[in-house]
Amino acid sequence: MTEVESADRALRCSGCGILLQSENPGKPGFAPEQALSKEPVICQRCFRIKNYNESSSVTVEQDEFLRLLAQIGQKEALVIHIVDLFDFQGSLISGLQRFVGSNPVLLAVNKTDLLPKVTNWNKVRNWVQKEAKDMGLKVEDVILCSAKQNSGFDRLLDAIAERRGDRDVYVVGATNVGKSTLINRLIRDYSDLEQELTVSRYPGTTLDMVHIPLDDGRAIIDTPGIVYPSRYSELVAPVDLAVLMPEKTLKPAVYQLNEGQTLFFGGFGRFDFIQGERQSFTCFISGRLPIHRTKLERADELFVNHAGEMLSPPNRENFESLPEWTRHEFRIPKGSRSDLFISGLGWIKINNDLGAVIAAHVPKGVKVLVRPSLI
Incomplete structure (x- = not known):
């Protein structure tokens, strides 16, 4: 890593990944001067979400999300696309294939804990595969999981280990699908860093790419959540969400x-x-x-x-x-x-x-x- 890259990483919020600044409290990435010397350092927005469960109107424009996603196709990457089983058609990024190119995609289907315990999971998995294919997404494997119950992650970790090779791991998804919770689990399993992403129920928590270095010199990269106005979760007040x-x-x-x-x-x-x-x-x-x-x-x-x-x-x-x-x-x-x-x-x-x-x-x-x- 170059000195410039190292300095850039040091000035980013460890919670949401945004570049930190201490000049304008109304802009993304604001942190008071005294907070910049702490370790890990987080922006004021993440601090309020973590400690007071407050939402924030700070967001990143849709074009910026797409620009960040477009970088993945130029990398050697394993892509983990996490979707919400409760809102499957609303949270799946149907145009993801054109962003990731030929890079392999694992589809992690979160919130399986919401379905009845008597559910036939083989049928659900087949349903997911067919729906994803019909929406234009080619996937290497489908992993059913629950971030809340911490189930299915061993299988996901096995799938990552089997397919990662010498690639970085990019995690993508719409807002509010449990992406940061998944990343935190990956951090615990793959990295010694004492870093935890901001996790909240509010859309758009992660504001920029967050790089978590791995022992082999590669990285896990958390991308911002894609904001889809076609989802109720993007329209309602926090109390109604x-x-x-x-x-x-x-x-x-x-x-x-x-x-x-x-x-x-x-x-x-x-x-x-x-x-x-x-x-x-x-x-x-x-x-x-x-x-x-x-x-x-x-x-x-x-x-x-x-x-x-x-x-x-x-x-x-x-x-x-x-x-x-x-x-x-x-x-x-x-x-x-x-x-x-x-x-x-x-x-x-x-x-x-x-x-x-x-x-x-x-x-x-x-x-x-x-x-x-x-x-």
Whole structure:
């Protein structure tokens, strides 16, 4: 490492990787002068997240994220792409292949602890492989894991050791998928450094590439999380993010619906069963989010009069800060087992093969799609 590189590394926050500065408290990387002499040194933003669990509006522009990702294709690298199983289609970087080039990719699927223990994990793994392929991503292997329960990491470490060779390891992912938690585990297993990345529930915690040197002269590199505005996690207030993001195993809520019935998920989303025979629908959403059933003919009036109040969270103020709702309609053919997926909110499984016409109402820009059933 050159003296310039060494100095540059020394001036970076050990929590988020941003270049440190002590001149402007309103800009990324600010740290008071007295903090620069401490070891390890972290920026004021990371200090507040670690000690007070405060969010921050400081972020890095999308173009900067893409510029950092584009560097990977020019390196000899093993890429670990970590995704959120709860928000799979929302957190997978579908265009990753063009950034990483011919470098091998391991797909680490986090938050498996949210699915019921009786889940058939071989089927989940096959589902992940097919969905990733359909979204244009070629992967060497799929590793199901849970950062929270520290499960699956031994297999991931084995896969890294088997495929790394003389490469650096780049860890990539969208915001809020557990990437920094994974990196901290890699640090403990691969490096003697007493360094821990900033871990929080808020999007965009890592602001620049963080290099963790390995004993063989290579490095683990944590990249900033990609910000996708199509995910609910990027739109809501921090207090509501804690409600939307499940922390415990999901308890599926099954509803027998007649056509012409509607489900509201607090004030965050709405599901309409427009046409079809009476059938059951299973909601996989955070247990903290109340579900309200009503008649489709009353749904519009109920929404206008009670969004942010009876239909909450969010409260009225936070609800009004979200984009206007958009309606998405789908026809589910007979014989198909499908999920209606809403990025960051969860999914509704259409249990029967009777066919149905359904619709979802969510803020404009939130990703909504129909996919093959996950479980």
